[in-house]
Amino acid sequence: MSLLEIRDLEVNYEKPDGSLLKILAIREFLLEPAAQVCIKGHSGSGKTTLLNVISGIRTPSKGSVKLDGADLSQLSEAGRDLARGRNIGFVFQTFNLLAGFTALENVILGSVFAGDQNEEDSVTQKRALDLLEKVGLRERVHHRPRMMSSGEQQRVAIARALINKPKLILADEPTGALDEVNSRDVLELILSLASASGAGLLLVTHDPAVMGRFSKVIDLKNI
Numbered sequence: 001m002s003l004l005e006i007r008d009l010e011v012n013y014e015k016p017d018g019s020l021l022k023i024l025a026i027r028e029f030l031l032e033p034a035a036q037v038c039i040k041g042h043s044g045s046g047k048t049t050l051l052n053v054i055s056g057i058r059t060p061s062k063g064s065v066k067l068d069g070a071d072l073s074q075l076s077e078a079g080r081d082l083a084r085g086r087n088i089g090f091v092f093q094t095f096n097l098l099a100g101f102t103a104l105e106n107v108i109l110g111s112v113f114a115g116d117q118n119e120e121d122s123v124t125q126k127r128a129l130d131l132l133e134k135v136g137l138r139e140r141v142h143h144r145p146r147m148m149s150s151g152e153q154q155r156v157a158i159a160r161a162l163i164n165k166p167k168l169i170l171a172d173e174p175t176g177a178l179d180e181v182n183s184r185d186v187l188e189l190i191l192s193l194a195s196a197s198g199a200g201l202l203l204v205t206h207d208p209a210v211m212g213r214f215s216k217v218i219d220l221k222n223i
Contacts, residue, residue, distance in 0.1 A: 003068060005031075008027060031200050036214060037217075059073055103132060110160040
């Protein structure tokens with residue numbers, strides 16, 4: 001069974017005059033467990049919309065999105081939020097860290113999204129510390145975002161995405177806000193940690209350098 005299965009998907013936007021503007025249409029897309037796939041497309045092509053639909057942040061106008069056999073479009077908003085927290089790790093271009101939280105607290109926060117209210121649990125804390133060490137930030141655990149570089153903030157975001165051992169990692173232009181050196185390092189981290197965890201990886205980008213690190217690159221307009 002595919003980890004991710006999308007069929008006959010449409011996302012439409014209703015214009016002020018009542019007519020519909022189709023912003024995304026996918027006939028079929030399958031992602032196998034542990035596969036690493038890059039989807040390319042120019043700005044405004046619907047890449048972020050696609051990831052938002054896959055994660056349940058947005059519901060499609062038509063079609064189905066199944067994650068590990070469960071159709072997300074059939075769940076309530078609360079159900080989609082819980083499914084996302086438990087099964088999906090999301091790495092955003094703009095990091096989305098809480099400014100008042102330390103690196104450790106930002107990573108642990110990911111466990112709350114999965115319904116774990118015990119943030120002080122020693123197992124959760126140990127896993128968060130282990131992840132921060134894996135991304136090279138063991139000495140930054142008590143630093144807040146303003147005390148870290150952009151590259152360090154994205155490393156925290158990667159650790160947060162992995163805290164719940166997700167089945168699927170979604171990455172939305174994860175190197176877009178970084179310089180060339182940090183872009184390369186962050187991309188290698190995402191690829192290696194996804195492989196080590198056995199999670200599937202779906203990354204969207206318009207950057208040829210990022211595409212070059214994937215053996216499978218799909219143009220969004222062709223699916």
